[in-house]
Amino acid sequence: MPQLRFVDQHQQLLAEVEASPGDLLLDVARLADVPLHWRCGQGTCGTCKVRISHAGPALAVAPGRKERNVLLRAGLIDTAQAATDSWPDISTDWRLACHVPVGEQDWLVVCPQD
Numbered sequence: 062m063p064q065l066r067f068v069d070q071h072q073q074l075l076a077e078v079e080a081s082p083g084d085l086l087l088d089v090a091r092l093a094d095v096p097l098h099w100r101c102g103q104g105t106c107g108t109c110k111v112r113i114s115h116a117g118p119a120l121a122v123a124p125g126r127k128e129r130n131v132l133l134r135a136g137l138i139d140t141a142q143a144a145t146d147s148w149p150d151i152s153t154d155w156r157l158a159c160h161v162p163v164g165e166q167d168w169l170v171v172c173p174q175d
């Protein structure tokens with residue numbers, strides 16, 4: 062079971078929980094009472110932004126068109142990024158927690174508090 066460490070932008074621990082691969086990251090955060098900002102829960106508002114990192118090499122992920130469009134509209138990625146089908150799964154790029162299924166690895170999830 063992957064271990065997820067949720068931290069704020071200053072690396073202060075918010076919660077540490079086990080999750081199952083495939084669980085929606087937003088659901089895991091909500092069940093653990095992580096103070097992650099979110100509104101719609103359906104991938105349209107752009108408020109549930111997180112940054113994800115893990116040990117080991119980056120793997121490719123394919124954020125869907127809807128997530129990329131919302132990230133672009135929220136100003137979290139540029140048009141070139143929005144046109145890219147595959148990203149590294151660990152990067153400085155934002156993801157939307159309501160679009161991200163938990164993977165097989167332990168993750169550090171940065172949840173900005175401002």
Ligand code: FES
Nearest residue numbers: 102106107109159
């Ligand atoms: S909660 Fe609205 S985009 Fe994730």
